[in-house]
Amino acid sequence: TVGCAVLDTFCHTACATSTGGITAKMPGRVGDTPVPGAGGYADDQVGAVSTTGHGESLLKVCLAHHIVTTMATGMPVSDSIQRSLEYMGQRVSGCGGAVAVSRCGEVGFAFTTPRMPWAYAKDNQLHYGMHPRE
Amino acid sequence: VGGVVVVHGGAWDIPQHLWKASMEGVKAAARCGYQVVGGGGSAVEAVEAAVMMLEDNPAFDAGTGSVLTLEEEVEMDALVMSGAGLQAGAVAAIKNVKNPVKVARLVMEKTPHVMLAGEGANHFAASHGITQVPPDTLVTPYAKQELEIMKKYSTSVDTLFNVSPQKLPQSGHD
Numbered sequence: 327t328v329g330c331a332v333l334d335t336f337c338h339t340a341c342a343t344s345t346g347g348i349t350a351k352m353p354g355r356v357g358d359t360p361v362p363g364a365g366g367y368a369d370d371q372v373g374a375v376s377t378t379g380h381g382e383s384l385l386k387v388c389l390a391h392h393i394v395t396t397m398a399t400g401m402p403v404s405d406s407i408q409r410s411l412e413y414m415g416q417r418v419s420g421c422g423g424a425v426a427v428s429r430c431g432e433v434g435f436a437f438t439t440p441r442m443p444w445a446y447a448k449d450n451q452l453h454y455g456m457h458p459r460e
Numbered sequence: 461v462g463g464v465v466v467v468h469g470g471a472w473d474i475p476q477h478l479w480k481a482s483m484e485g486v487k488a489a490a491r492c493g494y495q496v497v498g499g500g501g502s503a504v505e506a507v508e509a510a511v512m513m514l515e516d517n518p519a520f521d522a523g524t525g526s527v528l529t530l531e532e533e534v535e536m537d538a539l540v541m542s543g544a545g546l547q548a549g550a551v552a553a554i555k556n557v558k559n560p561v562k563v564a565r566l567v568m569e570k571t572p573h574v575m576l577a578g579e580g581a582n583h584f585a586a587s588h589g590i591t592q593v594p595p596d597t598l599v600t601p602y603a604k605q606e607l608e609i610m611k612k613y614s615t616s617v618d619t620l621f622n623v624s625p626q627k628l629p630q631s632g633h634d
Contacts, residue, residue, distance in 0.1 A: 327470040327634050328514035328522045330493055332503040335463045339543030340503035342511040344561045345470075345634050346526020346536050349603070350610040353529045357634035360537040360550035360564070360575055365634070368543035374503070378471045381634035423471030429543075431464045439471040441479075445486040446466035447494035454487050456479065 327359060329366065329376025331427045339374035339429060341366040341390075348381065357381020363391035372398045373429050375407075378442065379414075379422015387414045393424055403427070403434025411438045463497030465490050467510050469520050481519035489513045504542050504565065511538075511561040518600045523559055525600050528607040534598045537634075538564040552577040556592045557585050566590075 327345035343366045345359040358364035358381040367390035368374035375390045396406035407424045423437025435444045445454035467489045469482050493510035515523025526534045538560035541548040549568025563585045
């Protein structure tokens, strides 16, 4: 799965997520990716999120919307993602990750899998990583 | 704010041989999206551009490089959402298109619907000038290899998450 969240210079947000799914999936199986609120969510009043992980788990907790709702409380973006992933892990045992940007331009990312390649561009600088604590 | 772009390439146990390509891929996609917003492009234009770049990179499970179903086919899903008016467009189980995210954006902008699935999504894509590509052009040798290994252990997605990790190859998911 791949995904992106953006805040543009007009202070509008958007997200996109795309996937080939999971190896050996049943034909016709659809995971979280195309479902607003699960595979991604964008609301100019809060921010934008793109998720990745075990699709059935993400669908059950509406992970992207859960993250945006948590961000709306004022919690830092990365903490909001981490908190939502922990909730998913506790309730349905699934793993995953997400990237997000708030309406103020705060970037966040977190994952509960061994790795997730991420990168963000802000203030003409590129930041990136893949392993935990990078 | 001068524009902010953040991308990911999937959360999973990425094998070491994909580390470098994955890292370079997300960096390039973030740069690509940032150039779009830096040039005055919209957030929707930026997410589409960045994700298309990731879809075209065989290191990632999307577009070219997608994994295979049990019937050895590629079925892809994609979503685009705009935060300005909570508009969304999506495709599910679409086949034979290079960039599903492009079709998802067309669903958002050209229809009153949110999601089109299966053959309907493919017909819609064709009617809007999206070229159908031969299925094999989306499939990598790694995807074929991974499916063969998976078939030894599982006939369902759920089973994959209940098998001892030591028995399975490093597998991705959505």
